[in-house]
Amino acid sequence: MKLFLDTANVAAIKKWVDTGLIDGVTTNPTHLAKEGTDPKKRVLEICKLLPYGEISVEVTETDPNKVYEQAKEIAALSDNILVKIPCHRDYYPIIAQLVDEDVKLNITLVFSLVQSLFMCKLGVTYISPFIGRWDDIDVEGKDVLIELRDVIDDYTYETQVLAASIRGVRHLHEAILSGVDAATVPLDVLQKASQHILTDQGIGKFNADWAKLGVKNFP
Ligand code: G3P
Numbered sequence: 001m002k003l004f005l006d007t008a009n010v011a012a013i014k015k016w017v018d019t020g021l022i023d024g025v026t027t028n029p030t031h032l033a034k035e036g037t038d039p040k041k042r043v044l045e046i047c048k049l050l051p052y053g054e055i056s057v058e059v060t061e062t063d064p065n066k067v068y069e070q071a072k073e074i075a076a077l078s079d080n081i082l083v084k085i086p087c088h089r090d091y092y093p094i095i096a097q098l099v100d101e102d103v104k105l106n107i108t109l110v111f112s113l114v115q116s117l118f119m120c121k122l123g124v125t126y127i128s129p130f131i132g133r134w135d136d137i138d139v140e141g142k143d144v145l146i147e148l149r150d151v152i153d154d155y156t157y158e159t160q161v162l163a164a165s166i167r168g169v170r171h172l173h174e175a176i177l178s179g180v181d182a183a184t185v186p187l188d189v190l191q192k193a194s195q196h197i198l199t200d201q202g203i204g205k206f207n208a209d210w211a212k213l214g215v216k217n218f219p
Contacts, residue, residue: 002182004054005190006164008032010045012187017049019194024054026128026164026184028084028108040077047078056106056126056184058084068094075103082106082125087115092122099123106162116148120157126182130165131175141171145178169193 002023005013008031016022025046032039047055055078061070071083071094082104085091098105099122106126107119111134119127129148131141148161160181166172169192175183185193 001176001180002054002162003190004056004162004182004184006031006166006184006186008035008039008042008046009187010035010042010049013046013049016187016190022050022053023182024050024056024080026056026084026106026162028058029060043074043077043081047080051080053080054082054104055080056082056084056108058108059086064090064094067091068097071098071103071105072101084108084128087111087119087127092118095119095124096122108164113144113147113151116159116161117151117155120152120155120159124159126160126162128162128164128184131163131171132165132167134165135167135171142174142178145175145180149179 003021004024004026005016005022006026007013008027013025027043032042035042043057057074059067059070059074061067067085071085074083075081084106085095086109087107095105095107105124106128107124108128110116110119110127110129116127116129129144131145134141134144145161145163152159152161163175163180163183166175166183166185166189168189172183172185172189172193
């Protein structure tokens with residue numbers, strides 16, 4: 001399963017890249033807007049940090065023809081870019097065309113099994129169902145992920161499921177259990193997920209017991 005960072009913060013990405021856990025980064029207009037006035041520079045920096053990773057960059061145009069042109073321009077920025085396009089009916093034709101032209105797409109704001117099936121039929125690389133926003137409207141996000149996994153596997157589509165809008169460690173746990181291909185995780189959630197009180201207590205006890213022995217060199 002791939003782990004992506006859901007952020008456009010270069011310093012934080014650098015820090016997590018060092019762990020060896022990170023397979024890519026997903027940005028969106030909200031993330032990039034938080035990081036200052038030169039989003040193109042930021043995107044290029046992120047692409048360089050993970051040359052073999054997958055970096056998702058979202059379109060900001062709304063007219064379908066402009067979205068198409070912008071998607072091509074974004075894709076041309078770096079070999080490791082996937083273009084994020086919202087799962088809206090108006091964009092189906094350009095999504096089909098971009099797939100035909102070998103542009104790798106991550107379809108974002110996916111909220112139903114039917115939308116997912118449509119995108120699989122168009123042959124996109126990833127669909128990004130938003131777990132947290134399902135929870136916001138009292139839909140059990142993990143159940144939808146499990147349904148998606150089953151349908152995609154039954155029909156043998158190659159589109160990968162990327163769990164997004166992960167708001168806590170529980171969401172990440174549920175995404176793992178549902179068998180998604182990837183999850184994109186905000187920094188605070190990844191930080192929490194990488195800590196465990198029992199691990200910390202266990203290290204403390206081992207260190208204390210070892211110190212009692214008074215051995216200086218081992219082995
Ligand atoms: O990748 C998109 C995702 O980060 C959105 O998350 O918490 O704004 O629903 P959220």
